[in-house]
Amino acid sequence: MESCQWGSTPDGGMNRLTLNDDDKRVREWFIAQVKQYGCAVTVDAVGNIFATRPGTNNALPPIGLGSHLDTQPAGGKYDGIVGVLSALEVLKSLHDNNVQTYAPIAVIDWTNEEGARFPPAMLGSGVWAGKFTPEYAYGRTDLKGAKLGDELKRIGFKGEVPASYEANPLSAHYEVHIEQGPVLEAENKPIAVVTGVQAITWFNVELRGREQHCGTTPMDRRADTLLAAAQMIVGINAVALSIPGALASVAVINSTPQSINTLASSVQFNIDARATDDATLARLEAALEQRCREVAAQSGVELRAWDRFWNAKRTVFDERMVGFVRESAAEGGFASRDIQSGAGHDSVYTAARVPTSMIFIRCKGGISHNPAEYSSPEDIAAGAQVLLGAVLKYDAYLKSQAK
Amino acid sequence: MESCQWGSTPDGGMNRLTLNDDDKRVREWFIAQVKQYGCAVTVDAVGNIFATRPGTNNALPPIGLGSHLDTQPAGGKYDGIVGVLSALEVLKSLHDNNVQTYAPIAVIDWTNEEGARFPPAMLGSGVWAGKFTPEYAYGRTDLKGAKLGDELKRIGFKGEVPASYEANPLSAHYEVHIEQGPVLEAENKPIAVVTGVQAITWFNVELRGREQHCGTTPMDRRADTLLAAAQMIVGINAVALSIPGALASVAVINSTPQSINTLASSVQFNIDARATDDATLARLEAALEQRCREVAAQSGVELRAWDRFWNAKRTVFDERMVGFVRESAAEGGFASRDIQSGAGHDSVYTAARVPTSMIFIRCKGGISHNPAEYSSPEDIAAGAQVLLGAVLKYDAYLKSQAK
Numbered sequence: 143m144e145s146c147q148w149g150s151t152p153d154g155g156m157n158r159l160t161l162n163d164d165d166k167r168v169r170e171w172f173i174a175q176v177k178q179y180g181c182a183v184t185v186d187a188v189g190n191i192f193a194t195r196p197g198t199n200n201a202l203p204p205i206g207l208g209s210h211l212d213t214q215p216a217g218g219k220y221d222g223i224v225g226v227l228s229a230l231e232v233l234k235s236l237h238d239n240n241v242q243t244y245a246p247i248a249v250i251d252w253t254n255e256e257g258a259r260f261p262p263a264m265l266g267s268g269v270w271a272g273k274f275t276p277e278y279a280y281g282r283t284d285l286k287g288a289k290l291g292d293e294l295k296r297i298g299f300k301g302e303v304p305a306s307y308e309a310n311p312l313s314a315h316y317e318v319h320i321e322q323g324p325v326l327e328a329e330n331k332p333i334a335v336v337t338g339v340q341a342i343t344w345f346n347v348e349l350r351g352r353e354q355h356c357g358t359t360p361m362d363r364r365a366d367t368l369l370a371a372a373q374m375i376v377g378i379n380a381v382a383l384s385i386p387g388a389l390a391s392v393a394v395i396n397s398t399p400q401s402i403n404t405l406a407s408s409v410q411f412n413i414d415a416r417a418t419d420d421a422t423l424a425r426l427e428a429a430l431e432q433r434c435r436e437v438a439a440q441s442g443v444e445l446r447a448w449d450r451f452w453n454a455k456r457t458v459f460d461e462r463m464v465g466f467v468r469e470s471a472a473e474g475g476f477a478s479r480d481i482q483s484g485a486g487h488d489s490v491y492t493a494a495r496v497p498t499s500m501i502f503i504r505c506k507g508g509i510s511h512n513p514a515e516y517s518s519p520e521d522i523a524a525g526a527q528v529l530l531g532a533v534l535k536y537d538a539y540l541k542s543q544a545k
Numbered sequence: 546m547e548s549c550q551w552g553s554t555p556d557g558g559m560n561r562l563t564l565n566d567d568d569k570r571v572r573e574w575f576i577a578q579v580k581q582y583g584c585a586v587t588v589d590a591v592g593n594i595f596a597t598r599p600g601t602n603n604a605l606p607p608i609g610l611g612s613h614l615d616t617q618p619a620g621g622k623y624d625g626i627v628g629v630l631s632a633l634e635v636l637k638s639l640h641d642n643n644v645q646t647y648a649p650i651a652v653i654d655w656t657n658e659e660g661a662r663f664p665p666a667m668l669g670s671g672v673w674a675g676k677f678t679p680e681y682a683y684g685r686t687d688l689k690g691a692k693l694g695d696e697l698k699r700i701g702f703k704g705e706v707p708a709s710y711e712a713n714p715l716s717a718h719y720e721v722h723i724e725q726g727p728v729l730e731a732e733n734k735p736i737a738v739v740t741g742v743q744a745i746t747w748f749n750v751e752l753r754g755r756e757q758h759c760g761t762t763p764m765d766r767r768a769d770t771l772l773a774a775a776q777m778i779v780g781i782n783a784v785a786l787s788i789p790g791a792l793a794s795v796a797v798i799n800s801t802p803q804s805i806n807t808l809a810s811s812v813q814f815n816i817d818a819r820a821t822d823d824a825t826l827a828r829l830e831a832a833l834e835q836r837c838r839e840v841a842a843q844s845g846v847e848l849r850a851w852d853r854f855w856n857a858k859r860t861v862f863d864e865r866m867v868g869f870v871r872e873s874a875a876e877g878g879f880a881s882r883d884i885q886s887g888a889g890h891d892s893v894y895t896a897a898r899v900p901t902s903m904i905f906i907r908c909k910g911g912i913s914h915n916p917a918e919y920s921s922p923e924d925i926a927a928g929a930q931v932l933l934g935a936v937l938k939y940d941a942y943l944k945s946q947a948k
């Protein structure tokens with residue numbers, strides 16, 4: 143709650159878009175916190191913050207415990223924030239109990255996980271993992287035309303260290319996150335052992351029809367772009383419902399010229415498509431494109447852009463790290479189950495470079511990206527405790543490997 | 546074309562939203578034109594401009610020849626502009642030929658006919674006709690929050706004369722306009738005699754669902770506001786297609802929070818509903834509301850607002866004036882047909898107070914509110930000639946009544 147003083151909204155939610163003034167303030171707060179625990183702070187070239195507590199073998203890259211402090215524009219107080227604060231709690235426990243780890247430990251705040259202000263999502267971890275260049279990240283613009291690179295400089299978080307898994311490596315990456323789904327609540331379990339993340343694709347779709355007068359153009363002589371978009375949105379929903387393991391959503395739409403008595407001539411929308419595996423996602427993508435092309439052909443509206451501008455394949459987390467999470471939950475006496483994440487996380491990108499796994503905690507009603515988002519203090523404590531156990535297990539494993 | 550130098554767009558269209566700097570410039574140009582023909586210029590309290598040429602009996606209110614110089618944001622060079630310029634041509638013909646009319650003649654540029662910047666449409670003539678108060682007009686705001694009243698002052702067109710059919714009366718109102726529909730072209734006729742205007746209603750619709758994560762919320766546990774809006778738009782189209790003589794269109798949509806991976810929680814859209822008569826419109830309105838309420842109930846989305854914020858009943862034009870247009874077209878040798886207007890015009894409001902009728906001219910492909918809007922010089926000349934004839938006939942009628 144202390145960290146949520148920056149960006150909180152009257153409805154109990156959060157609006158802390160990446161690199162805005164509130165994000166600057168919570169970053170400064172985070173740095174002040176980790177310095178209390180004797181951490182060295184590194185800010186990389188895209189603003190990712192690494193707070194590193196030394197181990198006995200500092201030649202090893204640190205074990206990363208990361209998530210993100212940015213939120214959706216109408217998001218909640220849990221999401222990535224719980225992940226960073228759980229990691230901070232692990233740090234505090236190690237510090238307060240004078241525990242010396244073998245490997246160094248790095249608590250990480252990744253930049254722009256949400257992608258709400260600067261699409262795409264998970265940009266900071268993506269640059270670190272070499273999926274995007276820093277220049278690509280700098281060039282991302284928000285709706286007002288501000289560039290990510292300029293905003294980094296403005297808030298003083300464009301660091302000197304290269305944003306790179308090679309120049310600034312980790313040994314592993316653990317992440318605590320709220321489930322953002324209804325499964326744990328339904329099964330009355332506080333913890334899920336995350337085995338991987340479903341495959342995701344984002345599309346940008348642009349339609350072009352004709353500006354026509356709403357009063358004088360007969361219903362059968364129209365190239366009504368917004369009507370075509372509506373038919374596509376309905377069709378996209380139907381396609382997703384028809385494929386087991388598939389999800390498809392349209393949440394962004396823009397129509398011009400936005401005049402009540404002139405049919406829209408141009409509409410842009412985005413599709414968020416996900417599936418439990420890559421083959422299902424490929425099938426979903428093909429079916430979505432076919433449906434939208436059919437609607438366009440039938441309505442006389444041109445499908446000007448069908449741009450698959452972001453894709454993340456299914457992620458399968460490291461078996462050893464997943465096992466350590468499962469053992470740690472059992473040792474803590476927490477009921478748990480394995481789960482595949484529906485949402486993307488920074489761990490998707492870290493998993494491409496280093497052993498990675500995640501811990502989900504139960505959240506109320508499965509609600510997320512919403513001011514009503516909530517996890518109980520008990521469940522959050524359970525998540526942090528499982529994280530601590532898993533980190534110590536991985537640290538012991540690293541030590542055993544060195545012998 | 547001279548008058549379109551202010552607000553023209555590279556695609557051949559016009560973007561001259563009411564009371565912007567281009568509208569100010571074309572108003573100044575209009576005033577300079579009419580002063581050449583010895584007119585007295587009056588600007589009323591909502592910026593309607595009356596250019597009055599005296600007759601022999603100046604105790605009579607003038608015969609009005611009006612239309613509008615504002616355009617849609619992606620409109621064409623014809624629409625209301627042809628109406629004002631045809632009236633200007635009549636004025637020039639009277640002047641050049643030293644014709645002395647019995648009643649004075651007033652060429653009128655009505656403010657904010659389009660309603661594109663400040664909804665609702667036909668606001669200037671509506672205030673003049675006593676359908677809206679000046680205060681209501683002043684308080685209309687554009688998307689940037691600017692108020693109509695402030696913009697009137699800013700461009701220097703908030704006049705001293707009350708905007709009122711009582712304080713500043715007319716004897717009658719004629720208006721030339723492009724058809725904005727395909728009928729004249731299909732029948733190869735340059736002129737239509739407009740007998741009235743179909744009934745129109747504008748709705749504001751607001752929906753409220755839940756922000757939910759697109760990746761973690763199962764398809765069957767959503768209150769997806771944009772999906773519900775899309776289903777309504779598809780349903781609105783189907784309802785209109787099922788009722789003969791009905792039109793319904795959605796051209797404005799706004800969705801929040803506009804984040805690719807968070808379902809929209811709130812969507813606003815407008816419906817433009819029209820019908821050939823009031824009973825059909827009432828039937829259409831009821832069917833639209835029922836369909837939207839059904840979609841809301843089925844999708845778990847709340848229909849927060851169903852606001853019927855503007856309505857104009859079917860207009861039937863003055864029989865005598867309609868007859869004069871018909872005779873004038875015949876005398877000019879122009880093939881014509883009677884037609885009911887699909888679009889609203891300033892003449893809808895003038896018709897509530899004084900005898901009114903309109904002349905439509907053929908336009909290419911029925912295209913309007915579009916940069917591709919076009920009427921040939923020959924057809925525009927025909928419209929102006931029919932207008933001149935009709936005005937002289939009505940003037941003769943007024944003179945005959947005085948005897």
